[in-house]
Amino acid sequence: DTAVSQTPKYLVTQMGNDKSIKCEQNLGHDTMYWYKQDSKKFLKIMFSYNNKELIINETVPNRFSPKSPDKAHLNLHINSLELGDSAVYFCASSPRTGQLGYTFGSGTRLTVV
């Protein structure tokens, strides 16, 4: 039973398209996150939600819009995809604001062509 699940695992799409990535956690955690990992393996936070409320919104193009319908789900919608958006996107969750570490989803490898 996967603790943090993301779909899809792979996403190949053309520039200019709009796509969504979904994330669900069954750990009962209050806080969920989206991270972007670039080709150099650097993990950078994009958004953080605590109990459906946005608490961290790093400098991310407004083409990226997170949505949290409930505390178990955090989706990421990306408009007008660009080549530079190609990366692995990880969803993660934690019991509170990260004090006990994060549990990561398996990642979504996005390739924009």
Next chain:
Amino acid sequence: QKEVEQNSGPLSVPEGAIASLNCTYSDRGSQSFFWYRQYSGKSPELIMFIYSNGDKEDGRFTAQLNKASQYVSLLIRDSQPSDSATYLCAVINGNQFYFGTGTSLTVIP
């Protein structure tokens, strides 16, 4: 200056040796420190966390924290080929979680 700095490696050690991975952080107010292991093509997996100065041991892994020097390290004893991965250091300050760029470790059989 980055919040968390790690030597990117690669670090190579022979099987059975001790692997030593180091991390420094810039914000003296940082509170909690984590080590994640990430196999190629996989997601990061939490292996250790430490809050207090000193050593914390868990099996073959020992985390060491020195807040005065703003330094946290991970020692892997009796290294195995299955330990070959990228090790990410992470630091919490307030509600911000910062990752280092990771150190690539290769254990040579």
